[in-house]
Amino acid sequence: MDSIRLFIDFGSTYTKVVAIDLDKEEILSTARVPSTVETDITLALDEALRQIADSSGIGSLEKKEALACSSAAGGLRMVCSGFVPDFTSKAAKHAALGAGAKVIGCYSYKLTEQEIKAIEAAAPDIVLIAGGTDGGDEQVIIHNARMFSRASRAISNIIVAGNKATYDEIRSLFRDNGKNVIFTSNVMPEIGVLDVAPCNREIRELFMRNIIEAKGIARAKSIIKDVIMPTPSAVLEAAKLVADGYDGVGGLGELIVIDPGGATTDVHSIAHGHPSRGDTLAVGLPEPYQKRTVEGDLGMKYNTDTLLELIKGRETPPNFTSIVEGFHEGKLPETEEEFACHQLLSSIMVRVAMDRHAGKIEVIYTPTGEKLVQHGKDLTGIRTVIGTGGPIVFSSNPRQVLEAALFREEDAFSLKPRNPRFYLDEHYIFYAVGLLSQVEPKKALNIAKKYLKQI
Amino acid sequence: MKKAPTVITGTVGSDVHVIGTKVLSRALRDAGFNVVALGMQVSPEEFIKVAQETNADAILMSSLYGMADLDLQGFNEKRLEAGLGDVLLYIGGILGLGRHDFKEDEAKFKKLGFDRVYPPDVDLNVAINDLKNDLKAKGKM
Numbered sequence: 300m301d302s303i304r305l306f307i308d309f310g311s312t313y314t315k316v317v318a319i320d321l322d323k324e325e326i327l328s329t330a331r332v333p334s335t336v337e338t339d340i341t342l343a344l345d346e347a348l349r350q351i352a353d354s355s356g357i358g359s360l361e362k363k364e365a366l367a368c369s370s371a372a373g374g375l376r377m378v379c380s381g382f383v384p385d386f387t388s389k390a391a392k393h394a395a396l397g398a399g400a401k402v403i404g405c406y407s408y409k410l411t412e413q414e415i416k417a418i419e420a421a422a423p424d425i426v427l428i429a430g431g432t433d434g435g436d437e438q439v440i441i442h443n444a445r446m447f448s449r450a451s452r453a454i455s456n457i458i459v460a461g462n463k464a465t466y467d468e469i470r471s472l473f474r475d476n477g478k479n480v481i482f483t484s485n486v487m488p489e490i491g492v493l494d495v496a497p498c499n500r501e502i503r504e505l506f507m508r509n510i511i512e513a514k515g516i517a518r519a520k521s522i523i524k525d526v527i528m529p530t531p532s533a534v535l536e537a538a539k540l541v542a543d544g545y546d547g548v549g550g551l552g553e554l555i556v557i558d559p560g561g562a563t564t565d566v567h568s569i570a571h572g573h574p575s576r577g578d579t580l581a582v583g584l585p586e587p588y589q590k591r592t593v594e595g596d597l598g599m600k601y602n603t604d605t606l607l608e609l610i611k612g613r614e615t616p617p618n619f620t621s622i623v624e625g626f627h628e629g630k631l632p633e634t635e636e637e638f639a640c641h642q643l644l645s646s647i648m649v650r651v652a653m654d655r656h657a658g659k660i661e662v663i664y665t666p667t668g669e670k671l672v673q674h675g676k677d678l679t680g681i682r683t684v685i686g687t688g689g690p691i692v693f694s695s696n697p698r699q700v701l702e703a704a705l706f707r708e709e710d711a712f713s714l715k716p717r718n719p720r721f722y723l724d725e726h727y728i729f730y731a732v733g734l735l736s737q738v739e740p741k742k743a744l745n746i747a748k749k750y751l752k753q754i
Numbered sequence: 755m756k757k758a759p760t761v762i763t764g765t766v767g768s769d770v771h772v773i774g775t776k777v778l779s780r781a782l783r784d785a786g787f788n789v790v791a792l793g794m795q796v797s798p799e800e801f802i803k804v805a806q807e808t809n810a811d812a813i814l815m816s817s818l819y820g821m822a823d824l825d826l827q828g829f830n831e832k833r834l835e836a837g838l839g840d841v842l843l844y845i846g847g848i849l850g851l852g853r854h855d856f857k858e859d860e861a862k863f864k865k866l867g868f869d870r871v872y873p874p875d876v877d878l879n880v881a882i883n884d885l886k887n888d889l890k891a892k893g894k895m
Contacts (some may be wrong), residue, residue, distance in 0.1 A: 381802045434788070435760070435808035490790055490804050580795055665768035667820035 303357055304329065306731035307344065307367035307523060308530055309516060309589055310334060310451040311374065312561050312600070314343040316365075317731045318355045324745050326726055328354040340519050347524070365523035366734045370530035372514035375506055378404040378423040380447075382430040382439045387461065389584050390487040391429040394460065394495040396591045398502035399532030400425070401563070407724055409442045419453040424510045425502060426454055430463030433488045446471040448476055455479055456505055460486045460498045481505065493585055503528050531591060533733030534558055534566050534687070537544060539589055540732065541685070541747050542569035545740045551748075554683035555656075555716065556729070557645040557704055559648040559690040561600035566656040567591045572676020572714075579660065586676050592656040597648045599641075599690050603627040606644050631693075638695045645690040650703035658714040673714070681716040685751065687724035697723050698754045722751045757788075759811040759889055762804055764792030766845075767825030771818035774847055774874075781878045785886075787791060798829045802836045811894050812885060818874070820851040823862055830867025842888050846872035846873035846881065 302322040308315045314334050318327040330350040335343040351357060379402040381388030388407040395402050403421050406414055418426070426447060430440030440461040447454055457480045459469055466482055473480045484497040511517045511526045519526060528536075534556060544550030553570035568590050574581050596605045603623050616622075622640045626632075632641040658675030686692070686701045694700050698721055706715040728750060735743035761778045765771055772794040779791040790808050792800065801813050815822070822845065833841065845868050849859040860871040869888065872881055890895040 383806050386803055386807050430807075432808045434757075435810075436806060437809065487807070490792070490808065582797070663768075666824045667768050667819065668828075670768050 303355065303361050304735065305348070305351065305361050305365035306728075306734045307347075307365055307519075308533070308730045309336065309340060309344075309367060309369035309371040309519070309526070310530065311370050313341075314347050315549045315727070315730075316344075316347040316351050317726070317728050318351050318357060318361075319731065319735065319746065320732050321739060321742055324742055324749060326728060326746075326750065329726060329728070334371055334651050340371065340516055341522060342703075344519055344522060357541065362522055363524060366737070367519060367523055367526045368515050368528050368530040368533040368730055368734055369511065369526050371516060372444065373401070374531075375400040375502075375510060375529040376403050376421075376424045377401065377427055378406070378418050378421065379427045380406045380410060381431065381461070382408065382436060386584055387429040387431065387487050390493055390495070391427050391460065392488045393493060393587050393590070394498040395427055395502065396593060397495050397535065397587055397589060398499040398506075399529030399535065399591075400502065401595065402591060409439055415450055415624060418453050422453040422722070424513070425456045425458060427458045427460060427498070427502075429461040429486050431465070431664060432490060433463050433485050435462055437462055437465045438539065441465050441468055441472075444472050448472045448478065452477075455738050456509060457481070457500065458483060458501050458505070461486065479509065487584070491585065493587060495587060497570055503532065503651065518642070527734065527737065529672075530730055531565055531593070533730040534565065535589055535591055535733070536736050537729045537733035537743070537747060538567045538569050538685070538737045540740060540744050541751070542683075545744050548741055548744050550744070551683045553681055554685060555653075555678060555681055555704070555719070556685045556687060557649055557651070557653065557691070557701065558688040558729075559645060560598060560688045562598040563604075564594045564597040564648045564652040564688075566594075566652050568656065568676060568678055568681070570676060570678060570681060572658060572678060574673045575680055576671070577675050579673045579677075583674050588656075590656070590676065592652070593650045594648075594655060597652055599626060599644060600629060601627075603644075606647055609647050615643065641690070642694060642696060642700060645694055645700040646703040648690065653704040653715050654710075654713050660712045660714065675714070679714050679715045679717045681718050683722065684716060684719040685722045685724060685729075687727065687729045689727075692724060692727050701754075721754050723754045724750075725752045726750055756762050758786055759894055760788045760790060760808050761802060761812045761814055761885070762790045762791055762792060762808070762810045763814050764794055764795040764796035764801065764816070765795055765815050766798060766801070766815045766822055768795055769819045769822070770794050771816070771847075774818060775816040777847075778816065778878060778881075781882060782814075798826060798832065802838060805833075805838050805841055806836060810841060811889060811892075812844065812882075813841075814885075815845045817845065817847040817849060820848050822849055823866065826863075826866050833867070840892070842885070842892075843868045843879065844870045844872070844885070846874070846876055848874050862892070
């Protein structure tokens, strides 16, 4: 009995629990209860654990060892600030997204009073300040640090990840000012070098120490062991593990994970993304090997208006608009007609999210003729695409939804995968794999490979 | 003792020649400069963005395919807009097509905003000395 581990996801809509037998590397049971984070997060948690206990006979011992991730209470909301948009601002954004955050604002150059007011109004959980290579520009980051040091309590957690030569001065700006300021390595220490791992670690630490407390999520620690990362981080960890393998157990190689949901559609690519054509030059800041994008306007429940806009002009089933209204109100598809509409919306979410995530080819005209340059990652050669998230897992035809991520000749400049195998996270446990990977990576990998279904 | 000045090198535009800029970068490093070497096919915009983030004191562009003036139309305006009016701009190499007088190249690129222009057979020590003098005059060395 003590080889059973519980993994919990405090989602924005549902609190989910999965019980895994670590010795047999088997899923014992899963439970899904509407989230109660607004009132008391432990209510839904208790109910979900009760359901699990009924089917798997777990006791308080297992509960005490349970690990959780969370995207509840708005998730981890961050604002990024850097210097040049294509350089340190982008690097800061990659760092935040890679840590599982929702980037609610990304600013460049010296901040104005008005911008600071807007950031205060947004009340981010963490502000990430970058700017200047190490030994490079000092003015912008110091100016911005000064502005933030004078800001209201709405901005209280700050991570500084820019030109290290400015740190002494920035430290003195924040002395005795009550804000929680953490210094870490520059997200872009040199031109062309992205170094987001140290920043990712600090973000996660801060999330575990402060953020979950502030959101009432830490209350769950009275029952379980800990909430150790934002949910998207758990999915990203799982993706990395499944791609790279661990300690002699092979992974699936470079891959993409697509995760549409009620509020957002996330795409994760674990891939270098080098140009596949010899005549193409990669330009711009290199993208992270583990790259995550979040489309905040592509949620099945919250953004039905955006999705309807994107579908305009295509053929839709009868009663389409009223059925979609129902999804917006939280209704789940039941009839065949409703499933068809759901399918259509899910496909759009996947197609657009993949478009935005994948790299692009640009033709530039030079004195020596046409040249091809690549922005972002070339994902045309990716051989594995994994679908997770409610709209795919509970769809009537997951494969069809995932096919919306494929490369299309009509849009050849978008470097999406040409010929991948498709897999489904059938039991909706990817987040659990990510959590388990933090304590038992080999078992997590075996379980992932066992339960990912090729479709 | 001021810290070592930061200089950016690279071959501008769609030019793939890289030896000139590599030799120059090596000489600059030996002379004690902090060199950010961008290699070949560097767009004018990239020079500007890199100069901003690294707080560079000078940009030394190389070009060997004779068409740099096409690549650099409007460059001066862009760099001024980016707040880089105080950055030294040098260019060297084969700066025009066919047989012509170097003086024409010099005039053309000075008009495009460059402080100094060099022919392909320049002694790099001369260029580096010019750089040191220009930086000293600006109080950056």
